[in-house]
Amino acid sequence: MNYQQLEQYKTDILIIDDMVDNLRVLSSILSRAGYNVRKALDWQMAWTACQTLLPDLILLDIMMPEIDGYEVCQRFKAWDLTANIPIxxxxxxxxxxxxxxxxxxxAVDYISKPFELEEVLVRVQNQITLRTAQLEIITLNSQLEQRVKQRTWELETTLQKLQREISVRQSLQSKLLDLALHDSLTGLPNRVLFIKRLEKALIRTQQEANYHFAVLCLDCDRFKVVNDSLGHLVGDELLIVIARRLESCLTSFDTIARLGGDEFGIILDKLTDVCQAIQVAESILQKLSLPFKLSRYEVFMNVSIGINWGGQNYDKPEHLLRDTDTAMYHAKALGKGRYHVFAPKMYQEAIELLEMENDLRKAIEREEFIIYYQPIISINTGKISGFEALLRWQHPTHGLVYPTNFIPVAEETGLINPINMWVLQSACQQLQIWQNHSTASQTLTMSVNLSAGLFYQPNFIAQIDNILCDTQVNPASLEIEITESVIMKNTDEIKIILQQLKDRKIKLIMDDFGTGYSSLSYLHMFPFDALKIDQSFVKLMQENKENMGLVPAMIGIATSMGMTAIAEGVETPEQLAQLKNLNCHFAQGYLFSQAISQKLVLELMQSSPQW
Structure with missing residues (x-):
């Protein structure tokens, strides 16, 4: 093919994509640009098209059924006729x-979807130009013997063109690699590059006995508040400033990366002991405690830091980073704005928590939970007035597990909601059975503790109604115990829910009164029927007989507001006598009975105890 033929020849492009819409769009773009465009939905159609007419350029999708783009490319490169066609x-x-x-x-190039029209045209044109240049070289070589002198200059020009194209391609590849390994917002290395450098540091510790390093994981405290209140643009600006401050705390040997969101990772290189890492952490906390003056706002921000000594105990960088993360979450749990150094027991604790969560899920399915009941005594009559339902877990290997050992995990994972509703359902069913028994009073009550998270469930009241309907228990006999944490957030919303419970004649008890955020204003706002005095105050009452601590004041508050007072943890006759003199209404504790099974409850009621 001579130069005149090349000029008259209309460039042929073959597009291979299983998406019809993509074929249509690309075909339209390239046809308008003056190219002859053919289309193929799969490898077989592409093969047939190339046998009919060899294209000058192939545009190839990767994700296709049966034979993907990588395999199609390899097949074309293996066929002599298509081996040199740019893809x-x-x-x-x-x-x-x-x-x-x-x-x-x-492949000679790579275009990411969704693509830009101009980018596609420029990249296609670059490759067509390169292809044309290659054809020119072939033509020149075939005529070289006859026209060496005439074509020497043209050959040199063509070679220069090729070199420029190769240089452009290499530069583009370098930029793509740089973008893939760095965070676009802060310019810092990203998680992928951070892991690679961690891996190199671990290898070095195995090769050099005197080489040591430390890893820090940092997570911004309350960053979500900034994002939600001031917007993501302000949040991005804050992250950039945080990155620059963190860099100022490090040496040129260290590595800092943005691991994602508001989390950063640091590799402190060439250390002698962990104390140096702690000093850096303290310096970071001090620098980040200063206000951040952004373009429109002044923001305060701090971080929780996990520290891990990068020793020879790790084979994989991911494990090292995992344990550093664990230390960081411990720092958050201890109050935020601080650092915590990883200890091996933390990993074991994390594994145990995960096992506990898995066991809890199985326990719900296998109905391994049981309820024990502790009697509540009327101080005036000395008789049983009701019971508090207390959850226990009959673990298949660990035996009887008390709620303090698994309730925190259940609350964190959200499993507390189905567990709570099961307790309420079971307790109401049991109360209905006891009230119909000859030895029990019709006025017998049942007290049930409910987790704070349950009150924020959209179908909470509907679930209560279903339980009341299923068990046919008298709502006036049901008492729901609520800790003060329930009413500390969304007070208007909680007030409505509590009033809906009151409308159903259900009694409301503030549990552990005095141990949390007790405020008389909250008592006025919410329709409580009783206050439960924590056992710690009852114990102090006996130890300090002169003023008996806060118990008299708590009973006085309850009485003045038309509520009853229930004392927990009563263990001695002296405590009972003191409570009676203070006109406390109800009591529970080991003096009367510990929590017992439902079978023993009947035996206890049949004995008609009197205190």
Whole structure:
């Protein structure tokens, strides 16, 4: 083919994509640009098209059924007639390793979806230009013997053009790799590059006995509040400023990366002991405690820091980073704005928590929970007035597990909601049975503790109604105990829910009164029927007989507000006598009975105890 034929020849482009819409859009773009465009939905159609007419350029999608783009590319490169046809991948896969793989198997370029029209045209034109140049070289070589002198200058020009194209391609590949390994917002290394550098540091510790390093994980405290209140643009600006401050705390040997969101990772290089890492953490906390003066706002922010000594006990960087994260979450749990150094027992605790969560899920399915009942005594009559339902877990291997050992995990994972509703359902069913028994009073009450999270469930009241309907228990006999944490957030919303419970004649008890955020204003706002005095105050009452602590005041508050007072943890006759003299209404504790099974409850009621 001579130069005149090349000029008259209309460039042929073959597009291979299983998405009809993509074929239509690309075909339209390239046809308007003056190219002859053919389309194929799969490998077989593409093969047939190439046998009919060899294209000048192939645009190839990666994600296709049966035979993906990588395999199609390899088949074309293995066929002599198509081996030199340039192939450009067009794909939604944007990971650097997908791109590297594409280049390794012979692609000349890579366009990420969704693509820009101008970008497609420029990249196609670049490759067509390169292809044309290659054809020119072939033509020149075939005529070299006859026209060496005439074509020497043209050959040199063409080679220069090729070199420029190669340089552009190499520069583009370098930029793509840099973008894939760095955070676009802060310019810091990202998690992928951070893990690679961690891996190098671990390898070095195995090769050099005197080499040591430390890893820090930092998570911004209350960053979500800034994002939600001031907007994501302000949040992004804050992250950039935080990154610059963190860099100022480090040396040129250290590595800092943005691991994602508001979390950063630091590798402190060439240390002698963990104390140096602690000093850096303290310096970071001090610098970040200063206000951040942004373009429109002044913001205060601090971080929780996990510290881990990068020793030879780790084979994988992911495990080292995992344990550093664990230390960081311990710092958050201890009050935020501080650091915590990882200890091996933390990992074991994390594993135990995960096992506990798995066991709890199985326990719900297998109905391993049981309820014990502790009697509540009327101080005036000395008789049983009701019971408090107390949850126990009959673990298949650990035996009887008390709620203090598993309720925190249940609350954190959200499993507390189905557990709570099961307790309420079971307790109401049991109360209905006891009230119909000849030895029990019709006025017998049942007290049930409910977790704070349950009150924020949208179907909470509907669930209560279903239980009352199913068990046919008298709502006036049901007492729901609520800790003060329930009423500390969304007070208007909680007030409505509590009033709906009151409308159903259900009694409301403030549990552990005096141990949390007790405020008389809260008592006035919410329709409580009783206050439960924590056992710690009852114990102090006996130890300090002169003024008996706060118990008299608590009973006085309850009486003045038309509520009853219930004392927990009564263990001695002296405590009972003191409570009686103070006109306390009800009491429970080991003096009367510990929590017992439902079978023993009947025996206890049949004995008609009197205190």
């Amino acid at each position: 450009i991948f067009i794909s939604a896969l944007d990971d650097v390793f997908d791109k590297v793989k594409a280049f390794k198997i012979g």
